[in-house]
Amino acid sequence: MAQNYLPLFWEDDYCQIEIVPFENKEYILKTIGQISDLANNSRTGFGFTETFGRGQMPVSTFSEEIRTDYLEKLLTGFEFEKAKSINYDSHKILDCETGLTKAYGFSNFTVFFDTEDEFVKNIWLSISSIVSVRQCDLIKLALYDLGEECEMVLIDWNSLELFDLRDKIQIDKYLNSYWK
Structure with missing residues (x-):
C-alpha cells in the first residue's frame, strides 16, 4: 500500500510555530517586544x-x-494521520517509526514533535491553506484539548x-488566517 501522507519538514521551520507551556507567556511577550524593536532598528530595503x-x-x-x-x-482521536516518514528539507527521508521526530496530521496541517525517552521534547506545527471545514474543526478541537489538558500556548514566531x-x-482567530 502506498503512503499518501508524507509531511515536509524544513529545518528553518523547526519550532517557528511552537506549542509550549503557558508558564512561558511573560517570557514570550518580552521576547516578541525585543524582536520587534530589533527588526524596526535594523530594517533595510533588502532585509535586516x-x-x-x-x-x-x-x-x-x-x-x-x-x-x-x-x-x-x-x-489520532481527532483523526490525525500518523506519518511513517517525513520528507526532511526536500532531500532526506526521516523514519518516524525509529527516529525521534514524529508527525501527525493532514496534507495541509502537521503537528511535529520530537521525543526523548517516552516524553515529548518540543512540539511545532506546519500549516498551509485550510480548505476543509471538517479538518479545521478537528484541528481546533485537538489544539483546544492540548491547551486545556496540558496548559499550552501557541507562539507563531513568524508573525x-x-x-x-x-x-x-x-x-479560531489564528486558524482563520489560513482559510482559503
Whole structure:
C-alpha cells in the first residue's frame, strides 16, 4: 500500500510555530517586544542587518512530562494521520517509526514533535491553506484539548503572535488566517 501522507519538514521551520507551556507567556511577550524593536532598528530595503537568537524557554515542554503515547492518542482521536516518514528539507527521508521526530496530521496541517525517552521534547506545527471545514474543526478541537489538558500556548514566531490554546476564540482567530 502506498503512503499518501508524507509531511515536509524544513529545518528553518523547526519550532517557528511552537506549542509550549503557558508558564512561558511573560517570557514570550518580552521576547516578541525585543524582536520587534530589533527588526524596526535594523530594517533595510533588502532585509535586516541584525538577527535575534531566541534561546531556550524558561519552562521547557520536556519538563512538563507529556508522554509520547498521550500525545499520539490525542491526535489520532481527532483523526490525525500518523506519518511513517517525513520528507526532511526536500532531500532526506526521516523514519518516524525509529527516529525521534514524529508527525501527525493532514496534507495541509502537521503537528511535529520530537521525543526523548517516552516524553515529548518540543512540539511545532506546519500549516498551509485550510480548505476543509471538517479538518479545521478537528484541528481546533485537538489544539483546544492540548491547551486545556496540558496548559499550552501557541507562539507563531513568524508573525510574532501568541495564542492561548485554552481559549477557543484565540484558536479560531489564528486558524482563520489560513482559510482559503
